[in-house]
Amino acid sequence: MNKKGAGMREIKSHPILHFDRGGQVEFSFEGKRITAYQSETVAMALYRNGINVFSESSKLHRPRGMFCAIGKCSSCMMRVNGVPNVRTCILPVRSNMQVERQHGLGEKPSGVVHFLSPVEREETVTIIGGGPAGLSAAIVFAENGVKPLVIEQNPLLGGQLIKQTHKFFGSKNEGAGIRGIKIAKEMIQKVENLGIPTLARSSAFGFYPETDTLGVFKENQYIKVHSNYYLFATGAAERMIPFEGNDLPGVFGAGAAQTMMNIFGIKPGNRVLMVGAGNVGLIISYQLLQAGVEVAGVVEAAPRIGGYFVHAAKLRRFGVPILTSTTIKRAIGVARVEKAVTVSLDDKFNEIPNSEKEWGIDTVCLSTGLIPSVTLLAQAGCKMKYSPYLSGYVPIRNKNLMTTKENIFIAGDVSGVEEASTAILEGQLAAYSILKKMGKDAALQIDETRSELEKLRSGPFGTKILKGLEEVQYE
Amino acid sequence: MSDYLKTGYLNTSDLEFPDESVVKQHFVAVTECVQEIPCNPCVESCPVDAIKMEGINGVPHVDFKKCIGCGNCVAVCPGLAMFLVNIKEGKGRVSLPYEMLPLPNKGDTVNLLGRKGKIVGAGTVISIRQIEKDTTSSIITVEFDDPSLIKVVRNVGVIRNE
Incomplete structure (x- = not known):
């Protein structure tokens, strides 16, 4: 193509x-x-x-x-x-x-590149990340008389929520039955109506614990942010898995395919092999069909579909095969993926000889998990711990989402990869916790939000998260 | 129950199904939501309290005698796992959620698809109800000769005339 x-x-x-x-x-x-x-x-x-x-x-x-x-x-x-x-x-x-x-690595610019002089900002609360967790927190702050600064590196606010065209699960409080894009639109509208200051297209690139300063780069200007409290809602990044040809153009994170088609109206390819049958892989496969892209199949290394069964059923009834105990072995192509080879796995995840299958596809999407984006928190000196249940290294925190540093809080996927519905609640919880620290009366809201989170995590899909939280929560 | 987490589809034997006497009276909701996930909008959408669920992680059960076949649950279900079934004058009818383009037109002949996406017959679209203002998401009702297919038909394939 x-x-x-x-x-x-x-x-x-x-x-x-x-x-x-x-x-x-x-x-x-x-x-x-x-x-x-x-x-x-x-x-x-x-x-x-x-x-x-x-x-x-x-x-x-x-x-x-x-x-x-x-x-x-x-x-x-x-x-x-x-x-x-x-x-x-x-x-x-x-x-x-x-x-x-x-x-290669790129050469130093030959002409002189002009940078604007650095500026400094003094803030009460700074929220890093304008996705569902960051925005829900910002709204709670503004409704309680505190104007936080929201920093977002993408041109648009809303994080990954602005491309979630499917209806949300959960209960009424989390917008169940409503499409993610609509929830995002409402949140962004609220942030605008409340006059919350936002810096979009701004990358928070470093945290300097000696002075509690956050370094931000916007266009060609360095902004030094000093804030009484920081809330990191930096989300997660897609995990790459090792296989031959995984660096070929046409191998995308599944979320990238979703960004292309649902934000920019661009087809990522004509025929896709989806790797991973968790919720992300299943949902995005269905959204590929909605965009008019053929999905050749979904392969999953585990012996079972990891995402919600209903998402799998939606794909199957359009004839999309889902192959469990199967993974990608090779992507083949010259300047772009032209085909891929998958292989069957036994119950110990070893390749079964002579079980290779070739797929005529032009795109491979990886939905093989997410990794919390924690680097700034590590720089800040927050104590970290590895938890496979939470998808990687995450900051140790208390039940109110305060890290081991009293002025640094976390919410959303950065605290452990979960769902948008729980990210929204965590954002609210972190905001109430900071408000309480600031001397405001928020004890009741903290209890309510925590019990709402507990409810969502009480089913079989929440047990993994609860196990993870046991490992990383203090107090 | 069949190993639906391996295959991605249910078998008819896995499902609770209303008696034929009920199905012959009017449309009745059937659920294909069999896994404990935190979700309950179907329960909240029901005007006659016909869907029961134990806690937000419970599995929905339809009280077929109470259900009036309004389709609210079909419209709201995020998993597209609610359907309506009916037998009228010997013909089978299924209402199903549809979020693809192109939409068929009322009166069109469409392919009837089962849970694996295989063609199981042909049917006629007897109604299309758009369920959202700003999308083409709709509830499509198809009618077909073999009433036993109400347990099987869960999708339609639009036949393109090019």
């Missing part, structure tokens, strides 16, 4: 979404004119125009494309206006930008 042009990847009609792409702008890629929509990021504009290869690796010069599409990995780094190592998946297009493929 490499040379089929821009139109081939654009979603023309969608059962759930309407794409408001905005006007068109032109920029230059490797000296050629590229037409983009105003609402797009550079990576999306390139991909929609049929460009798969964004850079090449430093030693073996292997082609590389984007992988996560939400600014978490470094797979989409390119040279923009002479500056190397720019994450193009979160960089909005501007007219007349000069975009080039990056070769």
Whole structure:
């Protein structure tokens, strides 16, 4: 599909979404004119125009494309206006930008690049991450008379919620039966109505515990944030698994496919192999069908489907096969995935000889788990602990989500990978906990939110999380 | 119960099903939600309190005698796991949630699909009810000759004339 042009990847009609792409702008890629929509990021504009290869690796010069599409990995780094190592998946297009493929590690810009003078900000509460956890916390703060600063590295607020086209599970309180995109829209509207200051397109890149300072980079300016309290709601990143050819363009995190189709209206490919049958893999496979993309199959290394059965049933009734005890062995292609090979596994996860199967596909999506984005918390000196039940290293915290540092709190996937519904509740809990620390009366709300969380975690799908929490909670 | 977590589909024998006498009177809701997950909008959507669930992680059970076949639960279920079934004048009818494009038109002949996506027959679309203002998400009702298929048909395949 490499040379089929821009139109081939654009979603023309969608059962759930309407794409408001905005006007068109032109920029230059490797000296050629590229037409983009105003609402797009550079990576999306390139991909929609049929460009798969964004850079090449430093030693073996292997082609590389984007992988996560939400600014978490470094797979989409390119040279923009002479500056190397720019994450193009979160960089909005501007007219007349000069975009080039990056070769290797990137060279120092030859021209002088002007940075604006650094500024400092004094805040009461700073929330890092504008997803469901961060926004729900921000709303609680604002409704209780505290205006927090929200920092978000993507151009849009709402985190991963803005691409969740499916209806939410849970109870009325968590918006059950309502589509995630609608919940996101309502939250973002509330944040705007409450006049909560937000810094979008701003990367929090470092935390300096000596002075309790958060370093933020916005466009080309360094912002030093000093805050009485910090709430880290930094989410999680998609996990890459090792297999031959896993760096080929066309191997995406499943969430990246979701970003492409549900935010930007771009088909990630024509025929997809989904790796992993947890909720993410099952839901995104179904959303691929809704975007008009063929799903060749879903493979799952475990002997059982890990996500909700109902999500699996939705796929099966459209004829999509789900193969348990099967994993990907190889992705094959020259400048893009052209096929993949899977292999069956025995009950000890060893490959069964002669059980390989070849798939004619152009895209591989990995939904093989998420890793909490904890690096800033580690820098801040918060004590960390590894918990497989919570999907990796997470900060040790008390029941009210305070880390081992009294002014640093956590909420959402960064505290352990879970659901948007629990992220929303954790955001609220962390906000009430900070309000209580500030001397406000929030004890009742803390109890209520905690019991709501307990209810959601009381079923079989919550046991893993509860086990994890036992390992990482103090007091 | 069949090993649905391996296969991704249920067998008819796994399901609670209303007596034929009830199904012949009017549409009745059937549930294919068999796993304990934290979710209860079906219970809350029911105007006659016909869906029972023990706690938010419980499995829903439909009281077939109470159910009036309104379809609220079909419209709200996030797992698309609620359906309505009916037998009228010897013909089978199933109402199912549908979130794909293109939508069929009323009167169209469509392929009837089972839980594995295989064609099990042909039917006629007798109604399409759009359930949200801003999406094409709908409840499609199909009618077919073999009434026993009400236990089998869980999807439709739109036949494209190109």
